[in-house]
Amino acid sequence: MTNTRKGASLPAEGSVQKGIIDFVKQALKQGVFDAVLIPSRVPAGDSFAYFLVRDEAFLKGASPLPPIMPVQGARVISSITRRGKGKTGIAAIMRPCEARATIELAKLAQVDLEYVTIITVDCPGVIPLSDYFEGAGKGDKLFEDASQNWNSGPMRPVCRICDKFSASGGQDIHIGTLGTKSGSILLIPNSSKGEEILNRLGMSAEEDISGWEARVNKLIDERRKERKQNNDAVRADIEGIDKLVQAFSTCINCHNCMRVCPICYCRQCHFDSDNMKFGFEDYLMRAEGRGGLTIPTDTLLFHIGRMLHMSLSCVSCGMCEDACPMAIPVAQIFTLVGDRNQEEFDYVPGRTVDEPLPLTTFEEDEFQEVEQSYAAVSARQEN
Amino acid sequence: MTKVLNIGKSAEDGLKELLKFLLENGKVKGVVTLRKTGEDGAISYSLITNPDDIESTAPLFPLMLVNLAKQLSRLTLIEAATEPIAVVLRPCELRAFVELVKRTQGSLDNILFISSTCGGVYPLEMAVKGNIEEHLPEYWKAVEQGELAPNTRLACQACEYFVPYTADVAVSLLGNEGIDKETMLFLNTEKGEGIVEGIKGKFAEGELATVAIEQIRSKRKAEKEKLSDQAELQNLGIDEIAKTFSRCIGCRNCSAVCPACYCHVCFFQTETSQHERAYYERELEKKGCMTMLSDTIFYHLVRLFHVSISCTACGQCADVCPANIPLWAISLKMGDAVQRTFDYLPGKDIEEGLPLTTFVPEEFAGIV
Numbered sequence: 001m002t003n004t005r006k007g008a009s010l011p012a013e014g015s016v017q018k019g020i021i022d023f024v025k026q027a028l029k030q031g032v033f034d035a036v037l038i039p040s041r042v043p044a045g046d047s048f049a050y051f052l053v054r055d056e057a058f059l060k061g062a063s064p065l066p067p068i069m070p071v072q073g074a075r076v077i078s079s080i081t082r083r084g085k086g087k088t089g090i091a092a093i094m095r096p097c098e099a100r101a102t103i104e105l106a107k108l109a110q111v112d113l114e115y116v117t118i119i120t121v122d123c124p125g126v127i128p129l130s131d132y133f134e135g136a137g138k139g140d141k142l143f144e145d146a147s148q149n150w151n152s153g154p155m156r157p158v159c160r161i162c163d164k165f166s167a168s169g170g171q172d173i174h175i176g177t178l179g180t181k182s183g184s185i186l187l188i189p190n191s192s193k194g195e196e197i198l199n200r201l202g203m204s205a206e207e208d209i210s211g212w213e214a215r216v217n218k219l220i221d222e223r224r225k226e227r228k229q230n231n232d233a234v235r236a237d238i239e240g241i242d243k244l245v246q247a248f249s250t251c252i253n254c255h256n257c258m259r260v261c262p263i264c265y266c267r268q269c270h271f272d273s274d275n276m277k278f279g280f281e282d283y284l285m286r287a288e289g290r291g292g293l294t295i296p297t298d299t300l301l302f303h304i305g306r307m308l309h310m311s312l313s314c315v316s317c318g319m320c321e322d323a324c325p326m327a328i329p330v331a332q333i334f335t336l337v338g339d340r341n342q343e344e345f346d347y348v349p350g351r352t353v354d355e356p357l358p359l360t361t362f363e364e365d366e367f368q369e370v371e372q373s374y375a376a377v378s379a380r381q382e383n
Numbered sequence: 384m385t386k387v388l389n390i391g392k393s394a395e396d397g398l399k400e401l402l403k404f405l406l407e408n409g410k411v412k413g414v415v416t417l418r419k420t421g422e423d424g425a426i427s428y429s430l431i432t433n434p435d436d437i438e439s440t441a442p443l444f445p446l447m448l449v450n451l452a453k454q455l456s457r458l459t460l461i462e463a464a465t466e467p468i469a470v471v472l473r474p475c476e477l478r479a480f481v482e483l484v485k486r487t488q489g490s491l492d493n494i495l496f497i498s499s500t501c502g503g504v505y506p507l508e509m510a511v512k513g514n515i516e517e518h519l520p521e522y523w524k525a526v527e528q529g530e531l532a533p534n535t536r537l538a539c540q541a542c543e544y545f546v547p548y549t550a551d552v553a554v555s556l557l558g559n560e561g562i563d564k565e566t567m568l569f570l571n572t573e574k575g576e577g578i579v580e581g582i583k584g585k586f587a588e589g590e591l592a593t594v595a596i597e598q599i600r601s602k603r604k605a606e607k608e609k610l611s612d613q614a615e616l617q618n619l620g621i622d623e624i625a626k627t628f629s630r631c632i633g634c635r636n637c638s639a640v641c642p643a644c645y646c647h648v649c650f651f652q653t654e655t656s657q658h659e660r661a662y663y664e665r666e667l668e669k670k671g672c673m674t675m676l677s678d679t680i681f682y683h684l685v686r687l688f689h690v691s692i693s694c695t696a697c698g699q700c701a702d703v704c705p706a707n708i709p710l711w712a713i714s715l716k717m718g719d720a721v722q723r724t725f726d727y728l729p730g731k732d733i734e735e736g737l738p739l740t741t742f743v744p745e746e747f748a749g750i751v
Contacts, residue, residue: 035667037675042629042674043626043629044625044626044629047706049629049676050674050675051672051674051675052663052675053671053672054668054671057671058671058672070706071632071633071675075676079658079677080660080663081660082657082660083657083658083659084659084660084661086660086661086664087664088663112660129632129706133630133705249420249425250427252448252449252507252703253449254703255639256639256705259635259639260632267652267653267654268648268652272647274647277457277461278461279462280459280461280464280465281462283430284432284465284466287413287431288432288433291433291436292418292429292430292431293429293430294418294420294428294429295415295427295429295430295454295458296428296449296454297457322705323634323705325636325703325705326507326510
């Protein structure tokens with residue numbers, strides 16, 4: 001985060017969403033952005049999708065803070081920028097967890113941030129896909145009522161414990177809305193690129209934003225407490241191999257958690273590969289050896305493997321849990337593990353693009369408490 | 384007429400007795416069936432080798448967590464079963480497995496197939512809520528009367544292929560009022576007849592496809608029309624397709640759980656299917672706006688194109704869709720149309736070639 005503690009206040013007639021759309025329109029019109037990636041209502045009206053918009057006429061259905069997250073925005077940016085160079089400048093309006101996942105993907109060479117401007121918005125959370133699609137039209141109202149009061153009750157379980165709902169990293173501009181006086185939004189530059197954009201738009205970031213900051217920090221404190229409580233509760237449910245097996249016992253091995261995860265970027269997952277297909281004899285032997293073999297096989301191995309691969313970069317967006325047909329609390333489990341792992345490395349995924357992935361750096365003197373010295377190992381061998 | 388074995392116990396207990404008999408007498412080395420696993424009553428398929436473990440099975444529990452065809456393919460893909468096993472599965476799963484074997488994704492060798500006249504399964508969401516047990520009395524009452532239990536999968540309510548064509552052993556359930564005290568096992572094949580030799584029970588002759596079964600089929604057909612109308616897919620023109628799939632989140636879980644989608648790497652997962660950044664810029668220039676992720680409707684159309692000839696309408700795709708898209712109705716409609724065109728019922732006969740592997744010079748003269 002930069003030390004800029006100032007922002008530009010922009011009138012938002014009617015609603016915060018309208019204010020953001022007006023800002024985007026102006027930037028498109030003045031050619032500051034060539035194109036905008038913005039959540040929008042689909043023409044059928046029953047869901048939302050990211051629209052990549054060049055012509056401002058298509059901003060009609062724009063909805064910068066939709067009630068649901070059907071696709072993680074980082075995956076969208078990746079699909080657009082992963083192959084080849086571009087020349088169209090794209091401004092992406094995203095939720096903070098989407099921005100942080102985008103930064104992680106940039107570190108993993110799955111996103112090219114050149115020509116991409118990331119704009120985040122204070123996020124009240126999203127409601128679970130199942131609640132939205134089963135609610136037959138009630139979801140919009142449910143979200144609107146809850147988000148206006150920052151009531152996290154109907155939101156995804158991981159949204160309720162999210163302490164990075166505001167300017168949490170990776171963005172060029174953050175849009176502050178939490179408790180801003182009605183009819184305005186705060187545009188806060190968070191990089192030199194962001195500052196330049198606001199300058200080009202003639203918006204001077206001179207306004208004192210300490211009131212907004214205080215409100216954000218207060219909510220962060222509350223959420224941290226709730227996060228700790230939830231992590232403790234999840235830990236009590238899954239600690240030890242028996243409970244862990246139980247937690248994933250209804251898994252149908254569809255791997256949908258992996259497919260919707262922004263961080264799981266492998267083209268082909270190891271667990272879908274031929275390496276995980278075995279001969280009949282092997283399955284029979286396993287069945288004989290342990291009093292029956294549960295089918296599908298290797299489900300827990302998959303979850304542990306996935307956890308090992310992505311938990312350092314997990315941004316707790318909750319896509320996995322939303323996409324799980326068996327309602328396994330995947331995101332809450334991964335949040336617990338992610339928090340622990342990230343803490344060990346003092347790493348916050350998506351905080352800045354310059355911060356290297358922990359596994360790409362090596363410090364000779366780290367984790368000595370879990371190492372055995374050469375002397376100790378050889379002494380044991382001699383005995 | 385078929386040879387019928389009557390075990391004087393309820394259908395589920397009789398079936399368990401058969402499975403235990405097969406294991407105890409070394410007639411099979413393993414059994415694949417549903418089993419209660421977790422403390423919370425979780426159910427999953429299991430490969431069992433110890434006869435004592437049969438007690439914990441629930442072969443007729445009305446839930447399809449995974450389509451077993453896909454799992455049997457996994458078990459027999461690298462090598463056919465090296466020892467004889469018995470598998471209890473639903474008619475649509477059996478048909479789907481036969482289709483997979485036609486595509487060299489598994490082997491029928493050494494497998495004894497046990498199926499039933501199927502009353503359908505409950506949706507996965509009911510398993511999530513954990514209240515299937517409460518519905519069981521209602522379910523079995525409906526099955527006895529040859530009715531559709533309320534709240535079963537819509538795909539099951541519209542299913543007219545509930546008789547297991549190629550099973551070695553078929554348990555009579557639908558419209559059989561005696562299932563709480565007797566197990567009627569129709570021994571459809573020589574293998575089925577031979578393997579029960581030595582079991583305690585009464586033998587007789589009978590017919591699985593009775594008049595009652597035909598009546599049930601007519602009812603299901605009517606239900607299918609009704610449900611199909613409710614899904615509002617009469618025309619399936621470009622507008623309906625766009626409308627139906629516009630809430631697709633691009634997760635491709637429909638493909639992941641589909642027994643007919645057997646490709647080890649889906650085209651839409653490949654590097655070939657990914658666009659260059661320049662593509663997006665060109666499209667954007669042309670249209671002014673693009674929906675992201677791109678190609679979701681394209682994906683569904685291609686999938687329908689690939690699977691509809693072998694789709695057994697099991698309904699797994701619809702059950703796992705996070706966006707509640709009525710995929711079961713779409714697959715059913717497409718499958719029906721394509722299969723009728725080729726006069727082909729997937730999985731009915733292992734000897735019948737896949738329509739696209741055969742060429743009849745004079746076919747479709749009307750559209751050539």
